[in-house]
Amino acid sequence: MEANIHGLYEKFNAGDVIVSHEGDMTSGTIDNFLVKAEDSLLSSGENSKKIKKIYNILVEATQNLFHHQATPPGTFLKSIGAAAGEDNYSFCTMVKEDGGIYRITTGNFVSNATAKSLKERIEQLNSLSHDELKSLYKIVLNNDEFTEKGGGGLGFIEMARKSGNKFGYDFVKYNDDYKFFVLEVLVS
Secondary structure, eight states, X not given: OOOOHHHHHHHHTOSEEEEEEEEOOOHHHHHHHHHHHHHHHHHHTOOHHHHHHHHHHHHHHHHHHHHHOOOOOHHHHHHTTOOTTOOOOEEEEEEEEGGGEEEEEEEEEEEHHHHHHHHXXXXXXXXXXXXXXXXXXXXXXXXXXXXXXXXXXXXXXXXXHHHOSOOEEEEEEOSSSEEEEEEEEEEO
């Protein structure tokens, strides 16, 4: 039985929603999402330092969705009534919780092999202190190595450093070939 991915989106898109998106993540979608997020944060009266931190994490999170999402199974796209030309699916939400904490949640399809390496990377980052994250950032920044997608692997490190919190995550089995990766970043 295939997981209810839209139900996951609804679960994370509850509460004091600042901005959310579900569907194909394109460069235009990212631009619109970030503008809406920034406008909402500015009008909320949040302090500028926190707005900058949240915005930087949102940039990294949405760029990860854009560059690293796997094309979902065709049966999934049909089940959600994806329009012609929409060949990807992800979601990103930002919800303000009690105590002024912002919860940024992203979700996208990944292959089983990718899920394994992502889990290892997140566990590694969650085990590091702030100073160790800073050192790792410098090492990766200076090693001039790039992934097959063209990135240097800095996005997760940068989100971990800026948030100051451990990542929450889950890999929901969709079928034998795909998992749906959910990443949760808390920003206080």
